[in-house]
Amino acid sequence: MRIKLFIQDDCPRCPAAKHAVSEFDAVEVYDVGEMDGLAEASFHSILSTPTILVVDSAGNEVGGWRGVIPEPSELRHLLAQ
DSSP states (O other): OEEEEEEOTTOTTHHHHHHHHTTOSSEEEEETTSHHHHHHHHHTTOOSSSEEEEEOTTSOEEEEEESSOOOHHHHHHHHHO
């Protein structure tokens, strides 16, 4: 399981989202203001930041939060499955 975090420079909640995932090892950060980040966001149909997705080893989304920041316990719960 991995966490994908989608952010952008002018997002007021993105620093808090970065903090929420900071305790986890398997985090990939995508800046939607850059071409690679925008491409990945498009692939996942992401329209708002911050967005946090939890994906399995095959890349399938098993949970996500769009425009909101989950509690770390919620992330831990999904990652433990």
